[in-house]
Amino acid sequence: MRVLLSTYDSRGGVEPLLGLAVALQTLGAEALLCVPPDEEFxxxxxxxxxxxxxFGESVREMNSAVTTWSEEDVRRRLLGLIDAQFDTIAPAAQDCDAxxxxxxxxxxxGARSVADKLGIPYIYASYHPSHLPSTHHQPPEYAGRGMPSTEFDNRVMWNLNAQNINSAFGPTLNRNRAKIGLPPVGHLREYAYTDRPWLASDPTLGPWPKPADLDVVQTGAWLLPDERPxxxxxxxxxxxxxxxxxxxxGSMPLLGANDIGRTAIEAVREQGRRTLLAxxxxxxxxxxxxxxxxxxGEVNQQALxxxxxxxxxxxxxxxxxxxxxxxxxxxxVPQGADQVYWARRVTELGIGTACDGPAPPLRSLSVxxxxxxxxxxxxxxxxAAREMRADGAAGAAKLLVDAVSREKPPASV
Incomplete structure (x- = not known):
C-alpha cells in the first residue's frame, strides 16, 4: 500500500505529515511526501x-519576501500552488492508493481533484480546530480583530469566508479540472474539506467544540519521535x-526581529532568568x-x-x-492565523498566558x-501534559490503512 501525503507549509506543518509517514511505515505501508522544496524538509x-x-516555491523564501510583494504577486503565487497540484502531485499520485x-x-x-481523477480515497486533515467551519468560532482571518462572536455572527463570517475562497481560487481550480475532464466545483471549501475531515490536534489541547456542526474525526496530534541529542x-x-x-x-519571518529579540531578552532578565534564544x-x-x-539553531524541542x-x-x-x-x-505571542486560537487555549487551560502580537512592549512581556x-x-x-495523548499518528495511520483496505476489492484466492 502506498499513500501520498501533501501539504504546502512551514516546518510545523510538514513535520506532522512526516510523523504520520513513519507510523504508516510501522504498519507496512509506504508513504510519499509532497512538500515545498526547502532543504530542511x-x-x-x-x-x-x-x-x-x-512542489511550489520554497516556503521559507515566500515567507521572507511576502512583505515586499504586491497584492498581485501574492495572488499569482498562491494560484500557482493550485496549478502545482495538477502539474506535480498528479504524476506523484499515479501509483498511490490514497x-x-x-x-x-x-x-x-486541487489535491482532491487529483484523487477524484485517479479514483483513489482522499482525506483532508487540519492541525487545529479553528480552520474547520463551526458556529463555535470565527474563521482564522477574523480572529483577534474585535469582531462579534455569537453563533449567528460566526455563521455569517464562515459564509463570507466560503464566498471569498470561491471568488479567489475557484476559476483557477476549475480551469485545471476542465483540462483533465472533471466538472467544475461550486463550493471549493466544502469540496476540499469533505463532509468528514480529520483533526490532528490533541483533544485536551485543541478539542473539537461540542455540540458539533461538522462530522470531524479527531485523531490526536501527529507527533514525530525525536531522538536527536x-x-x-x-x-x-x-x-x-x-x-x-x-x-x-519558529518559521515566522518577524518584522523588526532585532527589536523583538532585544525586548524578550530584557523581559527575561527582569525576572532574574537566563535566556535561550532560538x-x-x-x-x-x-x-x-x-x-x-x-x-x-534548529534542535530537538521535545528534549529541550x-x-x-x-x-x-x-x-x-x-x-x-x-x-x-x-x-x-x-x-x-501570536503573529496571526491559528496562533490566536492556540494563545487562547493556553490561557484557558491555565498552562500559560498570551500577549497581543506581533511585537508587544517590554512591560507587557515582563508582566x-x-x-x-x-x-x-x-x-x-x-x-495538562499527563492528560495529553502520544498515539495520534499511530491511530491516524491505522484509520488510513483501514480506509484504503475497504476501498480495495478482495484479493482473489
Missing part, C-alpha cells in the same frame, strides 16, 4: 527514509545554571556578550522543552503541542512572564 525526511516530491492533504484549503481542493554547547549552557526561558518564533527564520541573535544568554523554565513562542500548532507535552509554562513563572502555572502545565 529533505534532511528530516532522509533521517526516516521517507521519499519526497517537491491521498491525504493538510493545510491550505485551495491546495486541498542536544548539541554539546547547548547542554553546557543548560547545565551551567538555572533553567532558562526559551524564546523562539534563531529561527527571523534570525534572532544575542544583543550583548553576557553569559546569561545563548542562541541555538523538558529543561526550560518557560517557552515564549509564536503559537504554532507544533510548538504549542510540544511545549504542552513537556509540561512547560507558555507565553504565546506576562512574571505571571507564568510560578509554581502554580508549572503545576497546571504538568497536569
Amino acid at each position: 529533505a534532511e528530516r525526511a532522509a533521517d526516516f527514509g521517507v521519499p519526497l516530491v517537491f 491521498l491525504l492533504s493538510a493545510g491550505l484549503v485551495w491546495t486541498g481542493a 542536544l548539541p554539546d554547547d547547548l547542554l553546557a549552557f543548560l547545565d551551567a545554571g538555572t533553567p532558562p526561558v526559551y524564546v523562539g518564533f 534563531r529561527g527564520w527571523a534570525g534572532l541573535d544575542l544583543i550583548d556578550d553576557r553569559d546569561d544568554c545563548f542562541v541555538c 522543552f523538558a529543561r526550560v523554565a518557560a517557552v515564549v513562542h509564536h503559537g504554532g500548532a507544533g510548538t504549542t503541542t510540544t511545549a504542552a507535552r513537556a509540561g512547560a509554562p507558555q507565553l504565546v 506576562a512572564l512574571q505571571a507564568i513563572l510560578t509554581p502554580e502555572t508549572r503545576a497546571w502545565a504538568r497536569d
